[in-house]
Amino acid sequence: MLALDNISKTYKVGTFGGGRLVAVRDVSLEIEPGEVVSLIGESGSGKSTIGRMILRLSPATAGTIRFDGVDISGLKGRRVKEYYRSVQGVFQDPFSSYNPIFKADRVLSLIRDTYFSGMRRAEWNDKVADSLEAVGLNPGDCLSKYPHQLSGGQLQRMLLARALLLDIRILVADEVISMLDASTRVDVLNLLGELKERGLGILFITHDLSLGNYISERAVILRHGSIVEMGATEKVFGNPLHPYTKMLIASVPHLHKKWDQVEREVGAPDALEHVVREERTGEPAAGDDAAPPLKQVDDDHFVALG
C-alpha cells in the first residue's frame, strides 16, 4: 500500500551550505493494511525524518515514495488534499500539536473546513461524536475545552479521532506516547492496536523497543539513517543478528531480568564502551553514501552485514 524505495534525505549544512548531512540513507520499506511497522532508532537515526517525508512535510532528496502505486512527490493542489484523506500523522508532543490560543476541538473543525464543508452541522456533530467515542473519549468531557485543560492522553486521543474523521489508511505515529504518563501510555497503545485490527496500516516511530515489541508485526531498526535489521518482530527481537540490534536490546532496562543476564543471553558489548566509541568516532564520514546492503537471512528477516 505504502512503499518507500531507496529513500534518502541530505541536508546542506555549514556556512554557505558547503557541508552535507545525510539524515536518511537508502531506506526501503513497505506498510500493508492491518499491520503495524515499528521504526526503531535512537536520536539522530532519521526515523522522524522518514515520517515527515511520508507525510510530505519534507521532500525526499532521492528515491520514491509510492502510495497505491502513485509517486507522492508529484502531487499538487487538490491531489495533495486527497492524499491527506488517506494518510495522516500524530506527533510526539501533545501540547505542541494544538494551537494554545484556540480551543482543542479546532483541530477537528479544520478537517471539516477542508473536507466536509458542505456537511450539515448536526451530521457533523454526530460524526465527531462517533470518532471521539471510537478513541475512548467522552465528547462532553473534551469538546469546548482549551488544550491546557485536557491531559496529554486526552489530547493524543483527540488527534487520533481527528485522523479517523477522514478515511485514513496509513497513520504515521511519531513517538506518540513518549510524553504521556506510564499509566496512560498503554491505553493509547492499545487503541492503536484496535485501529490496526480495523485495517489501518500504522508506522510506529519510537526509540523504545518494548513498545515496538508490544504492538508491531514488523520491526525496522534504524541507525545513522540506514536500516541495519528488519523483519517480523519475533524474529528481530527473538534472534537479533546485527550487533547494533543486540546492543539496543541489551541496553533496554527489563522489568524481570537484570542487565547482565540479558547481556549474556544476547551476547552484546558493554554499553559504556559502545557509547564512548560512538562519541570518539562520531557519525560515519560524509563520503560514506552507500549503506551496507540488507541480506535476507530467514523468511522475513533481513540484516545489513558487510
Added chain:
Amino acid sequence: METAEPQAEVVAGTVVAPAPSAAPKRRRSETLYFAFRNRKLLLGLSVVFFMLLVALVGPMLTDRDPFEFYDQLGQPPSKDHWLGTTAPGQDVFAQFVYGLRASFIVGAVAGCVAAAIGMAVGFAGGYRGGVVDEILSMLTNVVLVIPTIAVLIVVSAYLSVGSLFSEALLIGLTSWPWAARAIRAQTFSLASRDFVSLARLSGQSGWKIVVKEIAPNMSSYLFLTFILLFGSSVLIAATLDFLGLGPPEVMSLGQMLNVAVSNSALQLSMWWWFIAPGVGITAIVAGLYVMNVGLDEVFNPRLRQT
C-alpha cells in the same frame, strides 16, 4: 513522562479541577488583572492618553490659528495667549495643540506602514525559509544598515515633502527592518511547532496558516511592535521637522523647535516657546516606551515582579 517543568505540571493540576468554562474568561481577565496593576503601563498610558486628549480637544478650545500673526510679540503666557506668543507673534498654544495632532497622525500612519511591511517581510521569511528567507533577510539587513536619518534628510531635501502623509510614508518605508527581523525570529520558532505541521496535514496552505495560526499566537508581540514603531516614528518626524525638512504647511512640534532655536529663544529666555514642544515630544515618546515595558511585563508572566 511529561516533560513540563515542575511548577507547570503542579499548577496545571490546579487549572484542570475548577469549572472548565471559566478558563478562557480567566485567562483574559488574568491579563487585565495584571494590566491594571502594572504601574508602568498605567503611567505610560495615562501620559499618552492625556496628550491625545489635548491633541483632539485642544484645537476646539482655542480660536487662535497657529500660523496667524498676532499683535503681541514674544510675550510670556497670559490670558490672551495661554502659552504665550512666539517672537514673530504666533500663538504658542495653538501651535502646540495642532502640532500634537500632527505628531499623532505621523506616528500612526508611519507606524502602520512600517508594521505592515515588517509583518509581510517577517512572516514570509520566517515561514518559508530557504531562498525566500535569504533574499528577504539580505534586503532587511541592507535597509537596516542604511543610516536612516541621513537618507531621509537627503530624500526630503530633494523631494520637498509636501504633506504629513508623505512624511509618514517616508518614515514608514525606512523604519520597518528591525520589526521584520523580530517578527521573522518569532515566526521561525512558531513555524516549527507541531500545530503548524498539523495545519498543513489538514490541507491548509501557506498564507492561511500564517494568518490563522501563527499571527494570532504573536498578537501581543505584534501589538508591542506597533507601539514601538509609533513612538520611534514620532521621534524621527520631530527630528526631520526640527531640521526644517518636514512639510512646511503643517504645524508640528519639531517645526516649533526649529523656529524657536533659529530665533534664539533659549538665549532670550522665551521658555514658553520651546518647553511646550519639547515636553510634548518627550511625553509622547517616553510615555509610549514606558507603556511598552509595562505591556511586556503583562504579557510575559516571567517578567512580572510580584
Added chain:
Amino acid sequence: MNPVTLNVDNLRVYYRTLRGDVKAVDGVTFQVADGEIMGLAGESGCGKSTLGKSLIRLDGRMRHVDGRVDLDDEALPIDDMKAMDKYRFKKVSIVPQYAMSALNPTRKVGKMIEELLESRGVRFENVRPELERRLSLVGLSLDVLGMYPIELSGGMKQRTVMVLSTLLNPALLIADEITSALDVSTQKAVAETLVEFRDRDYVKSTIVITHDLAILYQIADSILVMYAGRLAEKAPADVIIESPRHPYTRLLISSLPEVGVRYEEKRLTGIPGRPPPLLNPPSGCRFRHRCPLAFEKCVEQPPFVEVEPNHRVACWATAPP
C-alpha cells in the same frame, strides 16, 4: 540495622500560588541507609521532583511548611536558602533535571567547572587531578575540558555534570531524571555510572528520581513510590517489582510493556482517570477515586505501615495496620 544517612520526618513542602497552596509534598517520612541507592518513582505531578529539590533547597518558590530532614544525624536547614549554602555541593549534591541543557553555552566546560568550584571556596588546582581521573573513569577524554557544551553529545554532558556534582564526595546525591532525555544505550551507561560512583565511595547514598521503574529495577536497592504528594509504598527493588502490595504500584507495573510481551498474547491495561489536583486534594487516600479496591475506610488517610521487614505500604485494603 544499617546506619542511616538521610532521615526525613513528616516533610511538607508547598508551592504558594495566586489560588492557594499547592501541596506538592504532603507528609513524607522515610530513611536512606548508608550506601543505599533509593529510587524515587512516580508519574508527573506526584511531587518526586519537589521532594528531591526540597532536600537541597534549590528552588525559591517552594515553602517548607513542616517536618525535618537529618543528614548524618545533623539537621539540615532546608527552610533557609542561605544556611543551606554550606551543605550544598559538599554534603548534599544534586544533578537537576535538564542539567545537561543548562550548561552555559558561552563557557568552555573546564572554565565553567573552575568557576563553579571557586564559587564554593574550592581551589580548582587542588581537585584537578581527581577531576581528571573521574572524567576518564566515565569514558570522557580530557579534551572535554577545553570544549564548549554544544560540542558535546547529550550523554557526554550528562556524565560531565555527574562527575562535577560528585567531585567533593557528598554524603547524599540527588539525581533528578538523569536518564530521561537520553538514548537507551547512553541511559544504561549513565545508570551504571551511578552505581559505580557508589561502589567507589564517591557518594555515600543516592536518591534516583525517575518515572522509569525498569531502570530502578536494574540499579536501585530500594524503591519509594509516590502518588499525589504522598508515599504509597517503599520496599527493596525486587519486592516492588515482583510482589507489590499497593494497588497503584500493582496497576502501574502491570501497565508497563516489556520486550517479550505482545499485544496479541497479553493485553496490558492502564489506570483510568487522572491524579487529583494538588491545590485542593481530596481527603483521605488520594488514590481512592481510581482504585479498584477502594472502600469506606479510604476516606481516612491510611498510615504508612510496615507489612514485612523493610516493606512499607499506605493502604487500608492491602496493608491493614
